[in-house]
Amino acid sequence: GQSLEQPSEVTAVEGAIVQINCTYQTSGFYGLSWYQQHDGGAPTFLSYNALDGLEETGRFSSFLSRSDSYGYLLLQELQMKDSASYFCAVNSGGYQKVTFGIGTKLQVIP
Amino acid sequence: NAGVTQTPKFQVLKTGQSMTLQCAQDMNHEYMSWYRQDPGMGLRLIHYSVGAGITDQGEVPNGYNVSRSTTEDFPLRLLSAAPSQTSVYFCASRAPDYTQYFGPGTRLTVL
Numbered sequence: 001g002q003s004l005e006q007p008s009e010v011t012a013v014e015g016a017i018v019q020i021n022c023t024y025q026t027s028g029f030y031g032l033s034w035y036q037q038h039d040g041g042a043p044t045f046l047s048y049n050a051l052d053g054l055e056e057t058g059r060f061s062s063f064l065s066r067s068d069s070y071g072y073l074l075l076q077e078l079q080m081k082d083s084a085s086y087f088c089a090v091n092s093g094g095y096q097k098v099t100f101g102i103g104t105k106l107q108v109i110p
Numbered sequence: 111n112a113g114v115t116q117t118p119k120f121q122v123l124k125t126g127q128s129m130t131l132q133c134a135q136d137m138n139h140e141y142m143s144w145y146r147q148d149p150g151m152g153l154r155l156i157h158y159s160v161g162a163g164i165t166d167q168g169e170v171p172n173g174y175n176v177s178r179s180t181t182e183d184f185p186l187r188l189l190s191a192a193p194s195q196t197s198v199y200f201c202a203s204r205a206p207d208y209t210q211y212f213g214p215g216t217r218l219t220v221l
Contacts (some may be wrong), residue, residue, distance in 0.1 A: 100152040
């Protein structure tokens, strides 16, 4: 089966940088995704990493190390609207089904 | 382009009742999936489909059925509702670049 671990809560100051880590155990690994979900809303896709390294999309960056079964999401220049839950998810198996972690609740404070 | 749509938005059932949650997408995606989300938990995969006529089980398939007769539609059937199935249900479809689009969700309460 699959298992993912990420911190349950993180607090950071507006304007700062925060890193949310994710470690995973799975067979047939293809890639690691990140999603954002505001309270009461649906998850929205942020990034997908299939290869080792850092991918940058605006204020958000995502990193993957396949050899360490580890990835992280980096949020820069934090804004109050970034307060949300962030989920890592693995694509695995022949059909690349997507399995989610339990999520990290990020609180941005003034 | 409506993306992923789900109906109904809210539903209350009595134990033992059956119902179908509807999901449709207009992006011609082959991969679609159903998740449930419970308070304090992540999204758990119920069933998924990689194209018309092809479905497979996820982590928590018991009590749910799916079928995929067209690319656009992927309904989720609750056979005999139980209070343990009270949850928020999300349908999603995935593009070839692995971007996954979620519907707005159905909030289901089973009494």
